[in-house]
Amino acid sequence: MTALPRFQPRRPLGRTGVPVTRIGAGDLADRSVPKERCVATLRRALDAGVNVVDTAPMYEDGYSEEIVGEALRGRREGVFVVDKIDHLDRPVAPQLDGSLGRLGLRAVDLLVFHSVSEPAAWGRLAAPGGGMQELGDELRRGRARFRGISSHHPDVLAAALDSGLCDVVMFPVGPYVHPRYVQEILPRARALGVGTICFKTFGGGKLLGDTEGYGRALSERPRGKLSSGGEDAAAPALPRLPVEACVRYTLTCDPDVALLGLSFPNEQDAAFAAAAAFRPMDEAELADTRRRAAEAVQGKGAVWWNPPERPGA
Numbered sequence: 001m002t003a004l005p006r007f008q009p010r011r012p013l014g015r016t017g018v019p020v021t022r023i024g025a026g027d028l029a030d031r032s033v034p035k036e037r038c039v040a041t042l043r044r045a046l047d048a049g050v051n052v053v054d055t056a057p058m059y060e061d062g063y064s065e066e067i068v069g070e071a072l073r074g075r076r077e078g079v080f081v082v083d084k085i086d087h088l089d090r091p092v093a094p095q096l097d098g099s100l101g102r103l104g105l106r107a108v109d110l111l112v113f114h115s116v117s118e119p120a121a122w123g124r125l126a127a128p129g130g131g132m133q134e135l136g137d138e139l140r141r142g143r144a145r146f147r148g149i150s151s152h153h154p155d156v157l158a159a160a161l162d163s164g165l166c167d168v169v170m171f172p173v174g175p176y177v178h179p180r181y182v183q184e185i186l187p188r189a190r191a192l193g194v195g196t197i198c199f200k201t202f203g204g205g206k207l208l209g210d211t212e213g214y215g216r217a218l219s220e221r222p223r224g225k226l227s228s229g230g231e232d233a234a235a236p237a238l239p240r241l242p243v244e245a246c247v248r249y250t251l252t253c254d255p256d257v258a259l260l261g262l263s264f265p266n267e268q269d270a271a272f273a274a275a276a277a278f279r280p281m282d283e284a285e286l287a288d289t290r291r292r293a294a295e296a297v298q299g300k301g302a303v304w305w306n307p308p309e310r311p312g313a
Contacts, residue, residue, distance in 0.1 A: 014195025
């Protein structure tokens with residue numbers, strides 16, 4: 001077995017004070033892969049020292065939580081577990097009951113509302129008696145240690161940070177994200193002591209391969225031209241970025257944790273190597289990586305993690 005690098009805790013996760021590794025293991029559930037293999041893959045990441053694990057009920061309809069729970073059996077201590085409340089308009093407690101049951105845990109470390117990406121939705125959650133108060137109740141009950149949201153909208157994140165209700169916020173950071181995430185939300189979170197866990201380093205896979213996201217095939221694929229003027233059945237590969245460039249970019253932006261899809265050993269090895277060899281990009285490298293990323297997402301479907309453009313923007 002190849003010796004894996006050991007990642008040591010890098011810094012406190014905002015005001016939580018919990019020491020976390022620079023990369024975390026995101027959703028790795030795939031019902032086409034036997035559960036024991038998924039569990040072994042997550043344990044491999046833990047063996048490498050990764051101490052942040054992210055899951056949610058909606059990831060393969062609870063399968064991800066089952067995998068995380070089994071992987072953590074006998075090794076829960078020192079692992080920062082993130083879980084989510086998927087249904088923003090339903091009571092929190094029954095949803096958390098289900099998650100804890102699938103995980104086989106008494107508590108998670110961070111409990112967040114999942115994909116709060118409309119300002120009106122955040123307004124309802126933040127209102128007196130709303131969902132954030134329910135999360136606070138779960139903290140007092142000892143079923144979670146910290147609370148927050150994940151979001152695909154800078155306006156929501158800005159309001160959440162201003163509210164003082166979030167210990168951690170989760171949002172996109174990578175070579176192809178709306179600039180407000182990096183230029184506004186990251187520094188504001190740092191200034192307020194709010195932890196940052198960021199995703200979309202690989203743009204849902206779009207930056208690494210020919211997919212509309214998370215392995216989905218392209219609905220329309222460009223076709224190559226034959227010398228006769230006809231169309232080639234096998235389309236050429238679309239532009240893409242290497243793993244190393246994507247990881248370097250995100251780590252240069254400096255969120256507390258970059259959540260990566262560490263679903264297979266080869267993916268883990270590539271990400272671990274990139275993180276171990278990390279050196280910050282300079283401004284020219286950052287700009288060039290953004291340019292290449294913009295090329296790499298073309299023709300690969302919707303970019304759902306960026307907010308809709310404002311009229312006249």
